[in-house]
Amino acid sequence: MSIDVDYHLLVPTYGNNFNTCFYCGCIASSHDHAPPLQYLPFYLATKEASEFLKIPCCNECAEHLKACKTGTLEERRQFAKNKLAKKYDKALTIYEMWTEDELSALDFSLRHSIEAGLKLGAETTERINFPGFTYEAAGMQQNVSYTTPEYFNVFGEQFSTFRAALDFASKAYRISKNTLKEYFADNDNNFESAINAIHKEMADKELKQQMKKRCGDFAKQHKQSIIFVHKQVDRYLSENEDITINDALEKLYQERVKPALAR
Numbered sequence: 587m588s589i590d591v592d593y594h595l596l597v598p599t600y601g602n603n604f605n606t607c608f609y610c611g612c613i614a615s616s617h618d619h620a621p622p623l624q625y626l627p628f629y630l631a632t633k634e635a636s637e638f639l640k641i642p643c644c645n646e647c648a649e650h651l652k653a654c655k656t657g658t659l660e661e662r663r664q665f666a667k668n669k670l671a672k673k674y675d676k677a678l679t680i681y682e683m684w685t686e687d688e689l690s691a692l693d694f695s696l697r698h699s700i701e702a703g704l705k706l707g708a709e710t711t712e713r714i715n716f717p718g719f720t721y722e723a724a725g726m727q728q729n730v731s732y733t734t735p736e737y738f739n740v741f742g743e744q745f746s747t748f749r750a751a752l753d754f755a756s757k758a759y760r761i762s763k764n765t766l767k768e769y770f771a772d773n774d775n776n777f778e779s780a781i782n783a784i785h786k787e788m789a790d791k792e793l794k795q796q797m798k799k800r801c802g803d804f805a806k807q808h809k810q811s812i813i814f815v816h817k818q819v820d821r822y823l824s825e826n827e828d829i830t831i832n833d834a835l836e837k838l839y840q841e842r843v844k845p846a847l848a849r
């Protein structure tokens with residue numbers, strides 16, 4: 587699919603910010619996109635908030651932001667900062683708890699590791715507090731060709747905006763808007779595929795819980811190892827799609843447990 591969108595390169599207004607990561611102030615060697623390139627079709631179809639910016643950033647922030655689906659600069663900035671705080675959590679704690687002059691009282695190896703933590707903690711604090719910089723985004727007027735469909739379809743119901751469709755689907759299928767939006771973007775911008783995927787995931791989870799409980803009960807009742815019971819039931823179920831967990835347990839009892847008791 588060819589996509590006709592100009593991302594505006596975010597250009598620092600002042601020279602001293604050139605080649606600087608907008609999110610953390612390190613040297614920029616990569617670019618982040620708001621919205622992310624792989625979710626561009628979603629943003630074009632839904633007109634969800636986004637600035638269509640190409641943002642200079644460091645490799646580490648770019649790596650962290652791979653997991654971020656949001657479309658605005660501010661949301662992405664928050665995401666990048668949270669990731670940094672989480673990754674360097676230990677060093678940040680040391681930085682908060684210790685001061686340089688407490689180090690002399692420590693033995694060598696502890697002093698060494700606290701010193702390293704202090705240094706990393708100070709760097710990370712600076713990166714988290716980096717305020718960004720004044721910038722210009724070339725052209726200023728957006729050149730975005732939205733590809734919004736005529737209507738959004740939710741199992742036969744039609745809506746003229748994504749928001750209205752999301753609101754309806756969320757209430758009708760009792761799925762949170764955020765979850766539904768993510769699945770929508772990950773399932774070809776299609777509500778039906780998204781809802782089906784969510785239901786399938788829920789059913790799989792339910793089945794797993796049932797398996798765990800039934801196999802656990804069976805193992806206890808017949809003094810078998812849980813792993814053995816689980817493995818056998820898994821095998822029976824994969825060999826025959828039409829049988830239930832109960833059928834599989836009954837088969838296990840007849841074929842393996844009962845013969846062993848008779849011996």
Ligand SMILES: [Zn+2]
Nearest residue numbers: 607610644647
């Ligand atoms: Zn960065």
